[in-house]
Amino acid sequence: MPITWAWGAAAVTAAGVASRDTRRHAIITSQVRYRMQIAIASGKGGTGKTTVAVNLALSLSGAGERLFFLDCDVEAPNAALFLQPTLTEHRDVGQQVPRVDPARCTACGRCAEVCQYHAITVIGQQVLVFPELCHGCGSCTLNCPTGAISEVFDKTGVLERGQAGAITFGQGVLDIGEAQAVPVIRQLKQWVAPSDDEAAIVLLDAPPGASCPVVETLRDADMVLLVTEPTPFGLHDLRVAVEVARDELGLPVAVVINRDGMGDAGVETYCAAEGIPVVLRIPFRRAIAEAYADGIPLIEAQPAYRVAFRDLYTTLAQLATAGKNRQPASGGVA
Amino acid sequence: MKQLVILSGKGGTGKTTVAAALAHLASQEFSLVLADADVDAANLELVLAPTLEETHEFHSGQVAVIDPETCIACGRCAEVCRFDAVVAGEGYRVDPLACEGCATCFYQCPVEAIRMEEQHAGRWFVSNTRFGSLYHAHLFAGQENSGKLVTLVKQMARLRAMDDVADLVLVDGPPGIGCPVISAVSGADLALIVTEPTVSGVHDMARILATTTHFQTPALVLLNKTDLSPARAGEIIAYCEQQGTPVLGQLPFSDDVPQALVRGQPVTAYSGGPVAMALQDAWARLREALFSDEV
Known part of the structure; x- marks a missing residue:
């Protein structure tokens, strides 16, 4: 499957190419010359995505x-609890849903026929709209023979933006009872992330799982960091996450093993067999879990991790x- | 027949650990049907040692495909697509990962060059476990419609429970509050929310509690890893009190949990330690909450 690379134009200049081999320290000590988007994902929830993303951001700050940080886990956004940004801008997010003008509607049923989501239906002479099923595609509007359908904004969440020190922070928050996370994530990225050719580091904190909200988060990333724990649950869900990030999207992947020493060696064995680099191991320590519980970032609780996270970024x-x-079409790290 | 769903908001708080333990304890006096509603990352099977009995394909959703032979490159599809799924190059093609299957382009194409292809989106399974039948599923990587697959798995589990005159359908839910969670909550008599005393746990518990309230499903809270932060545990208990949500019990932070998991067992079957004892106590109260009106 062809992949569209969101790779900044500046990166392919002669200077950009020449600098790649010597980038290990240059990355930190000089300005990046292109946009580097790193998504932090997991498959299984609660493995430490936000911990890794937050500490990576703080170590680079x-x-x-x-530096941009986007919390794309719009169902359960937690990064703000650790980064403590001052959120200065707020914007409602949602989609366009149909509104039917009864004066012009002939109840012909064409709208219901073209809607793939059963979000609009005709009963007798009456048209009913179900906004929670609507994807805002606009097909009913385009296909209505009498022009009886207009569209109105239906709010499904909010986007928030602000600064956490030197970090530009953005998050999406899905409203309670709303089903669709994808439009919130899509609009968050459009609103907060810099464009392809801007020089910046963008960290995307992904939701758990492996379905459409994860794909929406990862789509234009340059690299996916998968956080797992060394247990059979962690391994099972890591495999699923690798299927999405590496096999479906063709992105390079690397693994962080959190709570290292907790369970068994399955994750290590799998990564070795698949040739997936394990780029950081965070040990299973009660002190680390306790600091997390109180919202204290790891690099503050244990300052030795500041260097570990900077090295992580370089890697x-x-x-x-x-x-x-x-070759992009082949995808992934071999 | 009662339907119990286990939820959390935040992932990794111990939903599946609790579900497996409750399956173990409940099966000692009741007949059960189990459903794993986390179709993205189904884990219940890993601790129930299931024997696979049936496999079914799940077809759902569709993507647009442009026939390059018929396409006149007028660009109408790209113009009407609101999901940026039509990619212009030499002619036009559809990015299947961006396509939401709305068929707007299909209806708008002037030369009928576009067809809609149904997606083979996943599989669902019926397995046998020593605690009862298990209905579970696997949504293929990156697919949409996890909510539909959750609904399907639950419907099948429910039908089985009706056939078998089972007492309880135990549903292990997905994390979050969106589409698959809404499908998992639907029809439940009671939601058990597993949380942990961390800043994230407190925040996400409030969101899932608001969600169960929104759908008018009664909820109970089970506090896992309770000794990790006495301050946060206190916050959770105070919040539940204020919301009128009973706290079913508190489980200590214990190495028994990963050890049981590595051995593929419910923690209550692996050890008689503090976590297992607290779960037995929680089950006794949950049993009351679920079945007291039937006695």
Whole structure:
């Protein structure tokens, strides 16, 4: 499947290519010259995605790069609890849903026929709209023979933006009772993330799972960091996440093993067999869990991790670059 | 017949650990049917040692496909698509991962060059476990319609429970509050919300409680890893009190949980330690809450 790479134009200049081999330290000490989007995902929930994403962001903060953090887990957004941003801008998010003008409607049923989501139906002379099923595609509007359908905004969540120190922070929050996370994620990325050719580091904190909200988050990332725990649950769901990120989307992947030492060796064995690099191991320590419980970032609770997370970024940038240099259609790190 | 759904909002708080333990304890006095409603990342099978009995294909959703022979490259499809799924290049093609299957382009194409292809989106299974039949599923990577698959798995579990005159359908839910969670909550008599005393746990518990309230499903809270932060545990208990949501019990942070998991067993079958004892106590109260009106 062809992949569209969101790779900044500046990266393919001669200077950009030449600098790749010597990037290991240059990444941190000088400005990035392209957009580097790293998604932090997991498959299984609660493995430490937000912990890794937040600490990665904090370790890079103040290193001179433009840094963006997008919390794309719009059903359960938690990163703000740790990054404590000042949210200065708010915007309603949602979609266009049909509104039928009864004066012009002939109850012909064409709208119901073209709607693939059963979000609009005709009973007798009356047209009923179910906004929670609507995907806002506009097909009913286009197909109505009498022009009886207009569209109105139906709010499904909010987007919020602000600063957490040097980090530009954005999050989406799905309203209670709303089903569709994807439009919230899509609009969050459009609103907050810099464009393809802007030089910046963008960290995307993904939702758990492997279905459409995860795909929407990962779609234009350069690299996916998968956080797992060394248990049979962690392994099972890591496999699922690799299927999405590497096999479906063709993105380079790397693994962080959180709570290392907790369970068994299954995750290590799997990563070795698949050639997936394990780029960080965070040990299973009660002290780490306790700091997390109180909202204290790991690199503050245990400052030695600041260096570990900076090194992590350097490794990820190299893996992303290696992934790009490879033929994109083949996908993934071999 | 009662239907219990286990939820959490935040992932990884222990839904499946609790579901497996409750299946173990409940099966000692009741007949059960189990449903794993986390179709993205189904884990209940890993601790129930199931024997697979049936496999069914799940076809759902569709994507648009443009026939390059018929296409006149007028660009109407790209113009009407609101999901940026039509990619212009030499002619036009549809990015299947961006396509939402709305068929707007299909109806608008002036030369009928577009067809809608149904997706083979996953599989669902029936297995046998020592605690009862297990209905579970696997949604293929990156697919949509997880809510539909959750609904299907639950319907099948419910039909089986009716056939077998089972006492309880136990549903292990997905994380979050969106589409698959709404499908998992639907029809439940009671929701058990498993949370943990962390800042994220507190935040996400409030969101899932608001969701169960929105759908008018009564809820109980089970506090896992309760000794991790006495302060957050206190916050959760105070919040539940204020909301009028009973706290069913508290489970200590214990290595028994991963150890049981590695051995593929419910924690109550693996150990008689503090977690198992707390779960037995929680089950005794849950049993009351579920079945007291039937006695």
